[in-house]
Amino acid sequence: MRLNRTQGAAVSAVVLALLFAGGAVTVASADREEAPRTPDSASADAGFARDMSVHHQQAVEMSFIVRDRTKDEEVRRLAYDIANTQANQRGMMLGWLDMWGLPKVRSGVEPMTWMGMGGSGDTGPLDGALMPGMATNAQLDELRKASGREAEVLYLKLMTEHHRGGVHMAEGCVQKCTVDIERGLAQGMVDAQKSEMALMADMLGKRGA
16 A cells, blocks of 8 residues: 555654654663662661661760760760760661661661671670660760860760761761662761860860779
8 A cells, every 4th residue: 555645744744653652661771770779688788777767876875965964075075976966866867767768777686787796686695785885874884974174074975986987887878878878977076086086085184094
């Protein structure tokens, strides 16, 4: 059957449209295949988000305690900065776990397993210190009972060790995590907490500790 000019143009347009649609489907499929996969529950990304959220929560708790145990503005200002920063970061990490559809607690798995370390496995002997750098329950009770210079020195010492443990964990995420924004947050923690450790060393020196 011979087509006139108008019919031929219409057929050509249909063919081009089908080719374009097929190409678009191919590109879309490729985009889906190249999209980053959501971290699974055993990943370093999820492990870091869970463990650092717990670690941060204790730093916030200690900072609120010392705020009420001293009138020293320098210590109170540092405590406020740490509490505010780490509470915000904790919210981000818990938000990622929600976005990834992962539980905030992974039963039967020790802290820091994602780093190839494993945690204590038994919180009894460590008196609540679940991860390196975390204060024990006895140390937290001591901080609650202290006041003035005693509270300041104890807080600065406990927070220095807390930061040291946090930096170690954050460096692990920088090496092992695959989500760029999370690796960026972890590197920011490393930089900020190292700076705060130097500041706290100076503050301890001023207090003869």
